[in-house]
Structures are given as C-alpha cells and as structure tokens.
Amino acid sequence: MELASQPSGILMTGEQFLQLRDFIYEKSGIYFADSKKSLLENRLTFRLKAYNFTDYEKYYYLLKYDPQAAKELRSLYDTITTNETSFFRSPPQIEAFAEKALPDVMTRRQKAGEKTLRLWSAGCSTGEEAYTLGIVLKELLQDTLREWDIKIYASDISEKALRSAKLATYNEYALRGVPVEVRQKYFKAENSQFVVTDEIRALVELQFLNFMDSQRMQLMKGFDIIFCRNVLIYFDDAARKKIVSHLYDNINPGGYLFIGHSESLHNITRAFKLVHFPGALGYKKE
C-alpha cells in the first residue's frame, strides 16, 4: 500500500516553480511567494491532468507558445484565484458604506445636480459583494432608486467566477450574513438555492478584467466608491502599487476606496486620506 505516501499534486521542480511563478506574475500580477509552492502545485495539477500532462514543462510551453495559449490562460486564472466571499462580508465596512460614504457621495452628487452613481466591486469573485452593494442602495433609496442613474461594475480575472456571478444563484452558506428580512426581499428561493432578484441584478454589470491590463484599467473612470477587498493580498508590492495607483485615478474627487478589513495601504500609497469610520476604515480621495 503506497497510497498514503503519494502526494496529491504533481511535483514541481524548483526551476519549474520559478518559471511558472514568473509567468503568472507577468500576466496577472498575482504572486506566489516561495512558501506557496505546494499551493501552486495543488492548483496546477488540475490543469496538467486536463491535458494528460505529467510534468510542468509541457504545460509551460503550452502557455507560452501554443495557439490555444490564450484560452488556457483563462482556465489558469480560474484555477489560481481564490473565490472566498459572502454577502455582507465585514458588516462594519458595509455599514460605513451605507451610513457614511454613500450619503456623503450622494449629497455631493445631488448638489452638483447629477444623480449618477458609479460603484465598482474590483475583484468581485462570484458576485456577492456587488449584489450586497445593490441591496444596500435599494434599502437606502427605496422608491427613489429609479431617479438615480446607478451602475455597479463588478470585475474579475476568473471567467468561471464571473459565470457564477451572472447566475446570481447562491446556497444557504453564502447567505449566512444576510438578515432574514433582506433575504425575503431580495432573494427568490429556487430548489433550495437563492436567486438575487432582477431589480438588484439590473444594477450590476459584470466584466472580465485583468488588473495588469493598464489600458483597460485606464478606461475605468469616474467611480464614486470602489471596493477592492481581500484582493491585493494576492499581489506583490510592485503590482499592488500599480493597481492602487489605477484605482486612485479611477475614483472621483470626494470618492472612497474600501480594502479588506485586515489590509493596509501604508506601504503602498499615501495619496488617499485614511478615514476612521465607526468600526471600519476607508480611504478618501480629496
């Protein structure tokens, strides 16, 4: 019986790891530190098996030179990204958004005579955050929602995650943070799953976006509030600086950025003003 000692993933040599790590970093900015070698092994094993490859060399050449490379690259992104999220994640941040940032931005907009709002869930994964923002907006604005021109952009590098976000269908577990009355109002129960109502889905626009794609990043203009939570952790400092600098440019003066509860921009940028909301932090562009 040798099964017990067999590793679950196909082993990578140190050289192969560096080759693939650098390739992934160059394409996506996502960085696998040396300590993450076995994580990368475990994840890429699935891709190797899809081609019946037994070593990483072939896979690397496929990514680099094969006519199918672009297609495989997208599967690679699906494989290496983490899709851990939930509705109303980090409630104090959602409250700060609902009670402080959003009213602040909306007052400013109304004064300027423009009833438009542009939000962005950057690194939206399977969509929970974007739909949460939609629900919060509807709860806040009620019937006056239709007086506003509102778009919540939701972008991710994983097409698989985006397909799932498009279905807007979730299990009980994803809804664990959702209050009962919100659940009843904004979700339809279907075959023991929960589907976000059309009204909320209509606010959200999903799109594929690679943060390293500077051209596309430059086009994402005019946002009032951006959520980029627990995303920057997958990048190294150089890539973080690049992404955050884009996000800064993409936010309107007076707008806000929210990053993950345990994250910090201290070593990344001082361009924003750090705002202490009750129980949560946010960044304001002056």
Added chain:
Amino acid sequence: MTSILEKIKKIDDLPTLPAVAMEALSLAHAPNVSISKLSEVIHKDPPLATKMLKMANSSFYKRGDKPVETIQRAITILGLSEIINITSSVSVISTFTSKKGFIWESFWDHCVATAIVARTMARKIRMETQGREFVGGLLHDIGKIVLDYTVRDDFNKALDLSITRDCPLYEAEQEVLGTTHMEVGAFLAERWNLPDYLRDIIRWHHAPEMSQFKPMTALISIADLLAKAKQLSYGGDKLSFVLADQTGWQTLIEHRYPMDELDLERITFEMDSLADTVREYIKSMSE
C-alpha cells in the same frame, strides 16, 4: 443668571478623590520617591492594598510565574509609575462605580480603552511618558461624572442631542448646558489638586494645541478618538474622522514624533481585541 459651571463650583458635596489616590498621584512625579514611601501610602488603605495585589497578579500585569505577595514586591516588579497607574485606576474607578444612575460600564470602558490605546501609541512613537499617559487616558473625561452628578437631566439631554445630531458631545453640552465636560473636569481637577499635566489633559483633550503639555494632551486626544473608532465610546456620537487632520496629530508631528511611520491600518486592526483587553482589565480591578 448664573451659569451651570458657576453653580457647580458652589456645590460642596462634589465627588472626592480618595485621599490615597491623591497622595499616590502627587508622589508619582515627586523626585526621589522611594518604594517604601509609596508602599506606606498604599497600606493606609487596606482594601486598596488587597486590590492592588490582585491586579499585580492579574494577567494584565503579571510578569513571570511567581505570585506577587507583598506591595513592596509588586512595586519592585511593576515599577513605580505602573503602581501609581494601578493605585489611581483602582481608587478612581471604585469610588465612582458605586454611584447610581450613570452608565458606568460604558463610561469606564471608554476611559480604560483610551488609557490602553494611549499606552500602545506612546510605545509606537517612542514617547517617554512615565505612565502619565495611562492615568491621563483614564481620567480625561472625569468632567462627565460631575455633569451627571450635578445636572443629570440636562446632561442626558446633551447626550441625546449628540446622538440625534451626530455631533461631538462637547458641542451638544455647550448648547444645552452652556459648559462642557472639559471645563467642568478642569475645575474638578483643581479642586482635587491633581497634577498640572492631568488638569491640562482633562481641559484640552479636544483642543490639545491649547495645552501646556502639548505632546501628552495630543496623545490622549488621538487615543480618545481611536477608542471611539473601536466602538468603545461614551456619549453617543458615532463620528468619522481623519486622524492625520486632527490638531493632536499635527501637534505630535510638530514635536517630531514619527507619526508618518505608523501603519495606522495595522494598528487599528490590532486593536480589534481592545474591547476584550478593556473588559479583562476592569474585571481584574473590580474582583
């Protein structure tokens, strides 16, 4: 018409600081305080001495495995300034938690939180404090006790106003009472003969640039805000703020403290457990 502050000044039975706490505080910054002198002061108040030993053995202060059995030993292990912190904490808190009506729990939660945050921040910016930051944090809002004691109904109105208007409590106090907890607190500090630095912290923690002890008062003003940001507040106002825009922050920069080095996000995140630390501290003090 006499102002509320004038009325308060004429009240004879204002809360008094226990004699031992006053003595310990005045010893704190006297030159050449000896361990035996301080130990003698503490022994004048046997319940205090007992509590003191309990505190010294609590997880908050405990160093090493051996239990601390004498006050002298506690002073040797914890150091003079720490002992003065504990003495003043224990005596002030136990004096005022016995009065009814006031929401003591959240009041002291905020004060202890401010003291703990002030200590953390002082260490981060390498400020020499001799323990003053802890006592300062603990007593900065003492004027609220006097307001509750003397003009409770109006003080409650001010508390309500600060909630409904989402404004700082001192603004609501000024409007309803014509005075503030800082003014009233400063008066009490004089009556209690508290050291100058404490009187200044109490008077100027919302305008540290006015203090004669600017860095220390600024430190407390920052700690006060951070404690509130962690939902450890008393007074209802749920305000947002930019720390770097605060006069306290600017004051510390002017005094060349390395504010720019602080990873505030990380510090704020690390304070997630502040509420637990505060409760543990208060529990060990009141047992």
